[in-house]
Amino acid sequence: METKIIKVDPERPDKSALEEAARILRAGGLVAFPTETVYGLGANGLDANACKKIYEAKGRPSDNPLILTIGDISGLYPIVGRVTENAEKIIDAFWPGPITLVLPKADCVPMEVTGGLDTVAVRFPSNAVARELIKTAGIPVAAPSANSSGKPSPTRASHVEFDLNGKIDMIIDGGPADWGLESTILDVSVDRPVLLRPGAVTKEMIEEIVGEIDVDPAVYSKPSADIVPKAPGMKYKHYSPAAKVILVSGNLENVVKTINEKVSEDSAKGLKVGVMATEQTKNRYTGASVLVVGDRDKPETIGANLFKILRKFDHIGVDVVYSEVFDEAGEGAAIMNRLNKAAGFNYIYC
Numbered sequence: 001m002e003t004k005i006i007k008v009d010p011e012r013p014d015k016s017a018l019e020e021a022a023r024i025l026r027a028g029g030l031v032a033f034p035t036e037t038v039y040g041l042g043a044n045g046l047d048a049n050a051c052k053k054i055y056e057a058k059g060r061p062s063d064n065p066l067i068l069t070i071g072d073i074s075g076l077y078p079i080v081g082r083v084t085e086n087a088e089k090i091i092d093a094f095w096p097g098p099i100t101l102v103l104p105k106a107d108c109v110p111m112e113v114t115g116g117l118d119t120v121a122v123r124f125p126s127n128a129v130a131r132e133l134i135k136t137a138g139i140p141v142a143a144p145s146a147n148s149s150g151k152p153s154p155t156r157a158s159h160v161e162f163d164l165n166g167k168i169d170m171i172i173d174g175g176p177a178d179w180g181l182e183s184t185i186l187d188v189s190v191d192r193p194v195l196l197r198p199g200a201v202t203k204e205m206i207e208e209i210v211g212e213i214d215v216d217p218a219v220y221s222k223p224s225a226d227i228v229p230k231a232p233g234m235k236y237k238h239y240s241p242a243a244k245v246i247l248v249s250g251n252l253e254n255v256v257k258t259i260n261e262k263v264s265e266d267s268a269k270g271l272k273v274g275v276m277a278t279e280q281t282k283n284r285y286t287g288a289s290v291l292v293v294g295d296r297d298k299p300e301t302i303g304a305n306l307f308k309i310l311r312k313f314d315h316i317g318v319d320v321v322y323s324e325v326f327d328e329a330g331e332g333a334a335i336m337n338r339l340n341k342a343a344g345f346n347y348i349y350c
């Protein structure tokens with residue numbers, strides 16, 4: 001299949017381009033589009049066959065449910081069984097925006113979307129291209145991240161093209177994703193909300209609105225027989241470049257010293273080594289391919305660049321990547337959650 005790539009203005013996307021994309025979606029095809037978090041791979045969320053194509057194109061396990069995106073708030077009611085009181089509060093505070101809500105599902109939502117669960121995850125993105133596209137299509141649009149399963153999520157159209165070219169009908173290029181990490185997922189189908197995936201809307205921000213919430217243990221620990229993530233997708237190896245990723249934790253002086261020692265040990269063994277550094281440390285590493293993920297004083301830059309940098313290490317073709325770690329406060333929780341998964345919780349403490 002030939003994948004058509006269309007570039008649009010991120011703020012004022014061309015109507016005829018979106019109409020063409022919406023026609024493809026309504027006819028059961030696949031269209032990748034930008035959101036404020038990462039690029040999504042869209043299909044008609046009420047069409048089981050169209051959703052099956054998403055699993056095929058991504059190579060995604062069929063028990064990993066999809067998120068349904070909506071283009072305005074009225075799109076929510078037909079696809080959920082009930083809007084809980086906590087859901088209403090979160091919606092008032094944060095929608096449209098980078099938070100996904102898990103709610104009881106309505107009968108019209110196919111089991112292919114929910115992976116057999118009786119809940120459905122719903123998101124109302126704020127990105128202008130995403131909103132206009134979903135509104136124009138007039139259907140709920142199933143939209144997982146538009147990467148090959150297991151790879152870092154795409155934050156640019158070129159990432160989608162690299163993973164899915166020839167497997168989907170269209171890619172809408174609306175520029176780089178603003179935030180760069182996937183949405184927060186909050187289960188509000190239960191009395192006390194549970195954070196299933198940290199994102200731009202932080203635990204602290206949510207607790208200001210609904211009081212104390214629980215956090216799924218799989219957010220902070222390696223999934224195991226005892227720790228089974230409530231968001232099925234969080235149990236898979238994820239976000240991983242081909243290289244082995246090792247996180248180095250300690251005070252920054254020790255981290256720099258330890259990484260430099262590891263780089264020379266590994267290079268002596270003939271390995272090609274990468275280092276994920278920050279603006280603060282970039283000139284202090286030697287003998288490795290050093291990529292800067294962002295500025296420690298501006299965590300949002302680290303979130304925005306993380307997946308792009310993990311993908312770059314793949315292109316350079318390193319065998320191992322040593323990475324600094326970051327403060328887990330606020331939005332740092334999302335950064336460290338993705339980094340831990342990319343590294344399979346592989347740490348050197350120093």
Ligand code: TXA
Pocket residue numbers: 035037038039040041064065066067069100102114117119120121123143144145146181182183184185196230231232233234
């Ligand atoms: O930012 C985002 O949310 C992006 C953009 C494109 O919207 N989408 C995204 O989708 O990250 P995906 O499929 O890559 O991640 C969705 C996660 C998976 O871990 C999945 O298991 C979980 O949401 N999920 C979906 N439905 C669920 C449900 N009913 N209960 C619990 N977890 C659910």
Ligand code: MG
Pocket residue numbers: 144145153
């Ligand atoms: Mg994903």
